[in-house]
Amino acid sequence: MVSPHHRLTPCAMLAAMSHVSNDRPQIVLDCDPGHDDVIAIVLAAHTTNLLGITTVAGNAPLDRTTYNACVMRDAMQLDTTVHSGAERPLVAEPKFAGYVHGASGLDGAELPAPSHGADSTDAVSFIIDTCRQNEGVWLVPTGPLTNIALALRTAPDLVDRIAGISLMGGGTFGNRTPLAEFNVWADPHAAAMVFDCGAPITMAGLDVTHQFLVTPPRIEQVEAINTPFSSMITDLFRFFARNYLSRHEHMVGAALHDPLAVMALTHPHLFIGVDRHVTIEMEGRHTTGMTVIDRRDMIGQEAPNAHVLERVDHEAAWAIVLDALAAASNRAAHA
Numbered sequence: 001m002v003s004p005h006h007r008l009t010p011c012a013m014l015a016a017m018s019h020v021s022n023d024r025p026q027i028v029l030d031c032d033p034g035h036d037d038v039i040a041i042v043l044a045a046h047t048t049n050l051l052g053i054t055t056v057a058g059n060a061p062l063d064r065t066t067y068n069a070c071v072m073r074d075a076m077q078l079d080t081t082v083h084s085g086a087e088r089p090l091v092a093e094p095k096f097a098g099y100v101h102g103a104s105g106l107d108g109a110e111l112p113a114p115s116h117g118a119d120s121t122d123a124v125s126f127i128i129d130t131c132r133q134n135e136g137v138w139l140v141p142t143g144p145l146t147n148i149a150l151a152l153r154t155a156p157d158l159v160d161r162i163a164g165i166s167l168m169g170g171g172t173f174g175n176r177t178p179l180a181e182f183n184v185w186a187d188p189h190a191a192a193m194v195f196d197c198g199a200p201i202t203m204a205g206l207d208v209t210h211q212f213l214v215t216p217p218r219i220e221q222v223e224a225i226n227t228p229f230s231s232m233i234t235d236l237f238r239f240f241a242r243n244y245l246s247r248h249e250h251m252v253g254a255a256l257h258d259p260l261a262v263m264a265l266t267h268p269h270l271f272i273g274v275d276r277h278v279t280i281e282m283e284g285r286h287t288t289g290m291t292v293i294d295r296r297d298m299i300g301q302e303a304p305n306a307h308v309l310e311r312v313d314h315e316a317a318w319a320i321v322l323d324a325l326a327a328a329s330n331r332a333a334h335a
């Protein structure tokens, strides 16, 4: 008898079906590039129907995360558009992560200037219009959830239109504080709105993303692709890994968080997850921004609202990312 916590949720079933049916999930990637967001863009371009990229302030101020997304749009010759969104959280003061990603949000490599900036400055309208014009879109946020919360508040009908939300964020431990992960911590009010919205949610938190590391041997595999694009990614990885290792006692590589929010949709068989009730701590002196994950097995406890990923086959996941990087490198080289 499979416990109710292990029963596939609608979002997990949809994700599994999308893998089985070979349909590429239609997604809007909402991100704050960010070194790992860049790999989420590379993977999404290779494995999904990427309807658009929206940007949010997070790892760096909005002008920088947007610039970085445009760099990737053009460097990869992507047939998609970039739409800038919220430059600050719903309520909290803006907070950035220059200590990890550098002041530019993407330090460590020479970035080719984009041909033009954002294709619009209205990410929220882009999200709403795209979800109304296409059946079964997945929203894939890999930064603070401000844009997603604003879209859901502006257009409550989206909850019943979208296939779900596959997000990177949260966990049973933190990275910005002992218990709060950066994306949720940066805008806890937005995160609370998203987790309470009622749409199917898949959560790739630190428990699973810290199993997926960019180690020196893996960086050498990227370097061996040997194109200008792969060299840029190699330089970005080296910066990202150096920063991670300089700040952690025992990690052997940088956690490649964001692509797992994409891969949870395209390759759900690589993950083990459990349906849990997740809510956001908003007032704790030491816990604000924490995802409170109910792992009890009590009769009458709150029903699950998220499929929380706990394990990933990191070797298989890396092979998929490396394949996507090779494809992006070859496309860029022949552009």
Ligand code: RIB
Pocket (backbone or CB within 6 Å): 032, 034, 035, 036, 037, 058, 059, 097, 142, 143, 144, 168, 175, 181, 182, 183, 257, 258
């Ligand atoms: O805590 C990790 C998350 O915060 C990742 O999405 C990283 O890019 C930053 O946004």
Ligand code: CA
Pocket (backbone or CB within 6 Å): 031, 032, 033, 034, 036, 037, 058, 059, 142, 143, 258
């Ligand atoms: Ca991110």
